[in-house]
Amino acid sequence: MKQPLAYVHPAAKIAPSVVIDPFVTIDQNVEIGEGTRIGSNVTIMEGARIGKNCTIFPGAVISAIPQDLKFRGEETLAIIGDNTTIRECVTVNRGTAARGKTVVGNNCLLMAYCHVAHDCIVGDNVIMSNATQLAGEVVVDNFAVIGGGTLVHQFCHIGPHVMIQGGALVNKDIPPYVKAAREPIAYAGVNSIGLRRRNFSNEQIREIQEIYRYLYLSALNVSDAVERIEAELPATKERDEIILFVRNSKRGIIRGYV
Structure with a gap:
């Protein structure tokens, strides 16, 4: 009409x-x-x-x-x-x-x-x-939620099921399933509430949290953490998706919160 x-x-x-x-x-x-x-x-x-x-x-x-x-x-x-x-x-x-x-x-x-x-x-x-x-x-990527007033630098990659705090300045890649917040932007935990809303099981969420303990809480650098994740954690869709994302990141992933 x-x-x-x-x-x-x-x-x-x-x-x-x-x-x-x-x-x-x-x-x-x-x-x-x-x-x-x-x-x-x-x-x-x-x-x-x-x-x-x-x-x-x-x-x-x-x-x-x-x-x-x-x-x-x-x-x-x-x-x-x-x-x-x-x-x-x-x-x-x-x-x-x-x-x-x-x-x-x-x-x-x-x-x-x-x-x-x-x-x-x-x-x-x-x-x-x-x-x-x-x-x-x-x-x-799919199911990402980006808070109001966020500015994303060219060529950045935001992974699936990510939650970004409003007003963020995004200048690095944000890996799957995480919350990103603070200034400068940093890892702020796994987006567990969002994942539960999308029917991820408690076991899947725990596995994702364990992966990010290696990446952000182990004092390992990123490449060493990825090698340890691949060697020590069981292969799952989520594990392999995170590993692939990190390895393919051209801008590097956001840092951990210090």
Whole structure:
């Protein structure tokens, strides 16, 4: 249902059940899935791919060109998954030649004034609280919860099931299943409450806590701690995921709290 006061480019592919409020602008090379609602004064630019049953609140801008001086006008995308809510004045830039796309997954909530820069990959079931700012090429894995006003440095990787304190300055990778807090940002324990809410067993949580005792409470350096974890703790999905994350970290993981 299109409001007469909205502008929709004739080449845009809009599912019949999409609701478009007044003063919306939708450019060419845009696709929007069934059941989505686009609030007033939203701007959706070239390269947007928006899934089913999303809600985009007034003032949001989706798929504007990257704020990257290396961008040369290449054809790239900004992809929003199904059942995702984009609140007021959120900005999601499209990709560059680096990855070719910016992605926000399914069942996400991006609260007001969040920014997702070029080539970010945001997983499923992620919550970004008000005014969270992701710089370029950040990766946020599934079920991460980021507190309001958090600033994330380019190229950082935030692992799955992570909880980050509001107002944090994130300049290192944050490994899976942990809480990150304090200034400068540091390991603040395992996100046990979040894990229980997502049906992790007490045994799984204890195993994760034991892994992080090696990493953060043993006085070992990171590489030695990883070797000890692999040699001394039983192989589990969670253990192997943490080891792989730490070994693949390009920026290094957050420090332990001293």
